[in-house]
Amino acid sequence: MIDYGQFCTVARGAEVFGERWTPLVVRELLCGSTRFNDIRRGLPRMSASLLTQRLRSLEETGVVKRVAGAAGGPAEYHLTGAGEELRPLVMALGEWGARWIGSRLKRGQLDAGFLMWDIRRFVHLDEFPRDRSVHIQFRFTDAHAGERRWWLVVEGGSADLCRDDPGPEPTLVVESTVLALTEIWTGDRDALDAVESRAVRVRGAARDARDLWRWLGRSAFANTREASRAER
Structure with a gap:
């Protein structure tokens, strides 16, 4: 995880949310994906091993909780209250990007x-x-x-x-x-x-x-x- 070496809560928050791919992992969870393979479908260029690392890190920081799947099915990942509070940040980032960056896709x-x-x-x-x-x-x-x-x-x-x-x-x-x-x-x-x-x-x-x-x-x-x- 990133470590800015500062007590400032902006820095501490960025250490959790600013890790590469993490905002997109949170985006997928906010969009309703709960199973590992569904999260990956929204992040097709992210490796399975890196996704596993990011989910584990988010679990350790209290943003995500891992729960056993029903009837022996695959485990699911759900946002905690702390994770759900990231929704306005993710939406604001998307709105800012739409307004000021747009597509201009390569x-x-x-x-x-x-x-x-x-x-x-x-x-x-x-x-x-x-x-x-x-x-x-x-x-x-x-x-x-x-x-x-x-x-x-x-x-x-x-x-x-x-x-x-x-x-x-x-x-x-x-x-x-x-x-x-x-x-x-x-x-x-x-x-x-x-x-x-x-x-x-x-x-x-x-x-x-x-x-x-x-x-x-x-x-x-x-x-x-x-x-x-x-x-x-």
């Missing part, structure tokens, strides 16, 4: 897997049709091999993200670059403008295609980013 910062995982956990389930399942296939034209096809399956009030074809004919097929869909998700680009310019192509029934963006929603910080762009 190629190495684009990640189809994290993008799809973020979409999956924040989809607007209450906006999807209640009388049928919806299968949305995403095709990324520029993703790494093995990350070019994704399926978002929404049925029975829950959403699943699949790497393999789940079988039924897709309700919609969305074809895009990783950058274009990321820009829509983060508030850097308007979805309808991206479709009109053919940066994103949506195939399927016209009504479903129109409802797609209402179903998916956007990042928690997209409104801030959009407002920031409008001000400049």
